[in-house]
Amino acid sequence: MAKKGFAHLHVHTEYSMLDGAARLSDLFTHTRELGMDSIATSDHGFLFGAFDFWRQAKANDVKPIIGVEAYLTPGTHRSDRSRVRWGDGSRDDVSGGGAYTHMTMWAETTEGMHNLFRASSIASLEGQLYKPRMDREVLQTYSKGLIATTGCPSGEIQTRLRLGQYQEAVAAAAEFRDIFGKGNFYCEVMDHGLSIEKNVAADLMRLAKELDLPFVATNDLHYTKHEDYNAHAALLCVQSGSTLEDPNRFKFDADNFYLRSPEEMYSIFGDIPGACENTLEIAERCNVEFNTKANYMPNFPVPEGESEESWFVKEVEAGLHYRFPNGIPDEVRKQANYEVEVITSMGFPGYFLVVADFINWAKRNNIRVGPGRGSGAGSMVAYAMRITELNPLRHELIFERFLNPDRVSMPDFDVDFDDRRRPEVIHYVTEKYGEDKVAQIVTFGTIKAKQALKDASRVMGYPYSVGERLTKAMPPDVMGKNIALANVYNKDDKRYAEAGDLRELIETDDVSGKVFKTAQGLEGLKRQWGVHAAGVIMSSEVLTEVIPVMRREADGQVITQFDYPTCEGLGLIKMDFLGLRNLTIISDAIENIKANRNFDLDLETLELSDKASYELLARGDTLGVFQLDGGPMRSLLKLMEPEEFEHISAVLALYRPGPMGANSHTNYALRKNGKQEITAIHPELEEPLSDILGTTYGLIVYQEQVMAIAQQLAGYTLGAADMLRRAMGKKKKAELDAHYERFSKGMQERGFSQEPIDVLWNILLPFSDYAFNKAHSAAYGVVSYWTAYLKANYPTEYMAALLQSVRDDKDKSAGYLAECRRMGIHVLPPDVNSSEIAFTPVGKDIRFGLGAVRNVGDKVVSAWTTERARAGKAKDFYDFLDKAPLLMCNKRVIESLIKAGGFDELGHSRRSLMTVHEDAVDSVIELKKNEEHGQFDLFGEFGGDGEEGALDRQPVPDLDEWDKRTKLAFEREMLGLYVSDHPLNGLEHVLLQHGKHSVSSLAAEGGFRGETTVCGLITSVTRRVNKKGAFYAVLMLEDLEASIEVTVFPKVYDAVAQYLAPDTIVAVKGVVEDSEDRARMRAQDVHAPQVSADGGLGPVVLTLPTMRCTPGVVGNLKQVLSGHPGSAEVHLQLRNGDRLTTFRLGNGFHVAPSSPLFADLKALLGPNAVSFGRGATHG
Secondary structure (H helix, E strand, O other): OOOOOOOEOOEOEOOOOOOOOEOHHHHHHHHHHOOOOEEEEEEEOOOOOHHHHHHHHHHOOOEEEEEEEEEEOOOOOOOOOOOOOOOOOOOOOOHHHHOEEEEEEEEOOHHHHHHHHHHHHHHHHHHOEOEOEEOHHHHHHHOOOEEEEOOOOOEHHHHHHHOOOHHHHHHHHHHHHHHHOOOOEEEEEOOOOOHHHHHHHHHHHHHHHHHOOOEEEOOOEOOOOHHHHHHHHHHHHHHHOOOOOOOOOOOOOOOOOOOOOHHHHHHHHOOOOOOOHHHHHHHHHOOOOOOOOOOOOOOOOOOOOOOHHHHHHHHHHHHHHHHOOOOOOHHHHHHHHHHHHHHHHOOOHHHHHHHHHHHHHHHHOOOOEOOOOHHHHHOHHHHHOOOOOOOOOOOOOOHHHOOOOOOOOOOOOEEEEEOOOHHHHHHHHHHHHOHHHEEEEEEEEEOOHHHHHHHHHHHOOOOHHHHHHHHHHOOOOEOOEOOOHHHOOOOOOOOHHHHHHHHHHHHHOHHHHHHHHHHHHHOOOEEEEEEEEEEEEEOOOOHHHOOOEEEOOOOOOEEEEEEHHHHHHOOOEEEEEEEEHHHHHHHHHHHHHHHHHOOOOOHHHOOOOOHHHHHHHHHOOOOOOOOOOOHHHHHHHHHHOOOOHHHHHHHHHHOOHHHHHOOHHHHHHHHHOOOOOOOOOOHHHHHHHHHHHHHHOOOOOEHHHHHHHHHHHHOOOHHHHHHHHHHHHHOOHHHHHHHHHHHHHHHHHOOOOHHHHHHHHHHHHHHOOOOEOHHHHHHHHHHHHHHHHHHHHOHHHHHHHHHHHOOOOHHHHHHHHHHHHHOOOOEEOOOOOOOOOOOEEEOOEEEOOHHHOOOOOHHHHHHHHHHHHHHOOOOOHHHHHHHOOHHHOOHHHHHHHHHHOOOHHHOOOHHHHHHHHHHHHHHHHHHHHHHHOOOOOOOHHHOOOOOOOOOOOOOOOOOOOOOHHHHHHHHHHHHOOOOOOOOOOOOHHHHHHHOOEOHHHHHOOOOOOEEEEEEEEEEEEEEEEOOOOOEEEEEEEEOOOOEEEEEEOHHHHHHHHHHOOOOOEEEEEEEEEEEOOEEEEEEEEEEOOOEOOOOOEOOEEEEEEHHHOOHHHHHHHHHHHHOOEEEEOEEEEEEEOOEEEEEEOOHHHOEOOOHHHHHHHHHHHOOOOEEEOOOOOOO
16 A cells, blocks of 8 residues: 655744744755655744745755745734734633734745745734734735635634634635635644644534635644654743743643654544645645846946946046046056956946945945955955945955956945944935835844753753853864864764863763753754844845845834845845944044044045054054954064054954964064064975065965965966865865866976975965955955054044943943053043033043933933033033033932032032032922923012022032042942042052953953952952852952953852952952853952052061161161152061061151062062061061
8 A cells, every 4th residue: 555645734944933943954854754755834924944945945855835824913904003802812812912813824836935925024014013914905915826724723713713703713714715715725723632722623624614625734843853842842941031840931732743754644634534635735736936046136227328337337437537647557447447348247337336326425425434345355446436445456456356257156345334324324225226125134043052051051940050061161162163062972073072071071960961962952943033234135126026024123124034145046136234333433533633633634545654553553552453452463563563554464364363373473473574584485486476475475374365376376367266266265175186287287387396386285275274365454454554543643532432432331441541541641531511422532631421421311411512502611510500401400310420520620529519419400490391391480580689590509518529439439330430530540560469460461352361360449249149048249350451250159259258349459369261252250269458548558568587677778778668658558577586576667658559669679678578468467
């Protein structure tokens, strides 16, 4: 007897995010294993995975059926957001609290699939209420080519039946049958053993017979195999934020939502006429295709009488004259003509016109645009059209690296814009080409290995430390990637040996083993959808005619439902509109220069040769300079001492894991400065390679050099050389063998012997793994140069822009504030009379922005600065309140400004203002409200009894300021950092004495990791209790430049708890390690150097044998102490045998602790005679 066939039609793949756990690869493999040759996708609401499903199904010889489990309005119009109740509002009523029902539908034809795309798009664009909802109108409009069913228990038909509304169920089913057409609407039957299914089964059968609806059997598939049930349960807990132990968690009430075999399905539904057989009939009927050969390049609107091609040629010619006003050099003309020919032959003039148009629109509207990014900087045409800002011939960039005539692929310009104004450019292209033809691009976040371990640990109810322990046992990330959990036991994986610690933990610890197993089920599943950081699809066709789209509820942005690789595969073009924060900083710096110096700086016309900029780079003073501000990078710059732009380009290409692993960065620096001999790759190659490698001191640094070598030494065209570069990167043996033969033959024909050929090939091959694109490093090098130029020549204006850019990141703000101090730039506290919203330069100082004060906000500040410009500056506190707009007269706002120092310039102490500000605000608030409503105190205008104003105001008392610690603590509370002063100012030597490393050297990317001691100020302490009831603490420790999170676990906590208080200076011994995206420290010990009442640190202790306390020594000691006057006490301990006698020296010998003082004392008394920060033992 022939085996019965079956097709699963109700399938939730991994694209039903955090609900579907069926990975496509596993799904198709198991479908074949069970003897089935077709299967559908019917993910919730969206068609995210439709193309991926279709493509992978075809590759696995499985017939794909494209469908969706759609959300429908409960009989209302899709724009109607009202909730509907058909019963008593219980769980049996309309899903989503009355918002939607469900319906399963599939595309019978390609036209039907596109109708599904359109319907799904409209559901999101116009029908969103928790879910994207279609309505009857959408179904009637787009039903052609679709097959639909009565749906699952949440469908309209079963909901009506569950509520006892049989006639309404029949009416709805008849309506749907009429919409889709007889034979295209099925009665869907499921059986997972649930009461919600059983309770309506009889009525559902009766309804189907009454309306002559054919049956179709489905299993609500959410995972591939029965054993995947546990992983799916864990996934639902990830979605809902609950644990598996929680009895009220969101869960499925059965464990049979898997890919059942045909035999199982027939055993369950065999008695229902045609239910199983109809799945095959539907599968047979459904035949869809995607067009992967289409091209939807956006059409550029050209002047009448012009084609895109003719207009492109004219624009290039005009651009060449713009770039070369004194005449176009022959080599430029030759290169431009060649590129125009290639671009027109490949059909891309329109693309260049579109990109040039929105870039030049941005420039005309004063939106800063980056000088280029990626391989596009290699194009002379792009330079002429002002798409890029680098002359590619001058910088030896190669066009074929961008657009290869030997390999037809879409050009891809990535364009950087001022981060704040990027949306304006996207709005411009949306308006120009049509909202229905422009969309941003969806991305899908997957659950990575480490996150899977942490998620698994949490949902299983284990403490955070369990997941943390497992992730720390994993091998370190390489180029941002780690070993997959699936490969931890795969001996063929290249990182298998590195996972030994993880395997040992899994095998020796039962809990870790269980968590690992659950995590394997989660790894790689789709977690959530997001939006591509930069990509925008622009199409010549209305997008919904090609792909499904959706609308993001938060901001109304239209987004594709397909990711970029899918969109590209279907002929849609992506433009990258990137927001680059550093361009925002540059824009602000140039505005600051205009405001502070009345000078318009044009960066684009600068020569890349400013001496002060290169001196800054050579000193390593590059904190805040684009791409060059990391600690190790600064060390490399000091070693290299850059003197020209080529050195900036090279350092950016070399400072990456590959070249650094080969020590190329250090070799380059040493060769550049004549400290290492430049050796040829091979004597026979020295002269032929001199032109190519001369600028990089005999080292291969760039991909373009690989291409030039292949061209000049082996006879490749540049197009073929680009193919060689790609082949080397892919490492496919057959491809490489063919290239080696061609490369070898080409070099032999040019007179080279075999030995240098093999030497060169064996150098080029591994290098291709980490070779960098010079077009990118040079183009981004320009931004690095611009920021270095601004810091070197306009330091105040640039640092103000830099501080503004990180005003919400207090760690970075503290670092840049410290850099200002180092540079001699005084950052003034905020001031109501002179501060703007942002940080602003005032001469050689920087004024803190009012917008950065906590509880104030840009809207309030904007209202005040507008009023200040109209009414003038405030003369005193009450004058400020008289002039301030109602929005600003808020007790919390005024208190925040007082604590932040906003009124310091008005002559009152902060402490004084805190005593009167509440009554002061109360005294003006009613008047302000009346003025707001057009009501004025007429008598108040005349001043009553001849006095100025009629308000009874309490005078501001003349009180002394808070002590330094209190004042700075309030300042930090309001500003997030210390501005007017710092508790650690003048105590840098103490931090160095008590710590082996600075906080900043630990917190920096690539900073020290391991055991060390660090000294700093505790700025916050959070005490917690673990599951065993033991206390532990998490504290923030900071120095003058950075902060680090320190965890004090229970074993250490009890011994050191007395020291764990905010504003305490402590030394912490512990282990620094990377945790997620930053450094953290585990404390092993904490102690606090003594602190005197005025905030100075405890005594300088001098210990001497009594016999050494001679008049000569005492005289010299007095001289040393007198040379370093300050506030710290000096204790002199005299040792006589086992007895210590301590003398506290008089006020006249108090000192300022410093490195020079300690050096002088140690020279006089010996290195072991001096200690600091611990009180002396009195005897």
